[in-house]
Amino acid sequence: MLKFTTKAEYSLRAMAILAKNYKKTAVSLAKIAREEKISKVYLEQLFSKLKKNHLVTANKGVNGGYILLRSPENVSAADIIEATEGSLEPFYCVSPKGNCCAKKGCLTRKMWIKVHQGIKITLENTKLSDLIK
Amino acid sequence: MLKFTTKAEYSLRAMAILAKNYKKTAVSLAKIAREEKISKVYLEQLFSKLKKNHLVTANKGVNGGYILLRSPENVSAADIIEATEGSLEPFYCVSPKGNCCAKKGCLTRKMWIKVHQGIKITLENTKLSDLIK
DNA sequence: TAAAAACCTAGTAAAATACTAGGTTTTAGT
């Protein structure tokens, strides 16, 4: 029903914690899981995606944890949500390739694209630094 | 994953057909189901909501069917999608009452509200008449 | 060398979505 899932919520909250510790310490998922009351293994799955998208890096071992790769001013909510939710496209048809029914004068395609742009712009303009201040 | 469902797609396509027949004839769901290859009973469920939201009216019996209550210029995609999908709110917290974690200085609430406004404005500015021309 | 961290995969429970089955009620045309 056009809802962001917990993936967006959890990853934003977790990334906000990393932002608060930027240039200080790495933060372990065990700590985040405890503080935010989120399943640690579920967080691992989200952070695997955040890492693949070059938003964070990780240190293994004792006192290890995750670290932001960019400063909180340079990480947007769009970056995070796209990484964990998969995409911001509000309908299956809104892809750069323009597959689906586009050829046959689709009624709604233009509208989905506008909605997509709106969501994207709002989330791109919200940075991690905005969330934590 | 922040997607509109088939409810939005089907109801927009069906309402576009009613718009094309505005001031002409009532259109039966059997016809729409045939033309658009959508389950008739599923359409019935969607139209029950559209009717409750005063977007259409119905004639029973032979030659009956559904009719737009307002002109295509005065029915927006937001009207239709809100009726069938339930709401346009992109996160559970974005309600007029502002329940959930709002009190404790929530990080993301402001952002969800902006996203919601953006979606709403785009869909309100798209009328049925825009879709069929 | 032990504890604590990341990292990995497959399975599963719960919820939402997209239907179907099987009716009844109403109405217009014959």
Add this chain to the structure above:
DNA sequence: ACTAAAACCTAGTATTTTACTAGGTTTTTA
């Protein structure tokens, strides 16, 4: 009056997605 075609209604179900668990391994530092 009868019949076909329409709306209208409810409960059930199949499919898909989401959210999470189980049960590990690998790596690193104290």
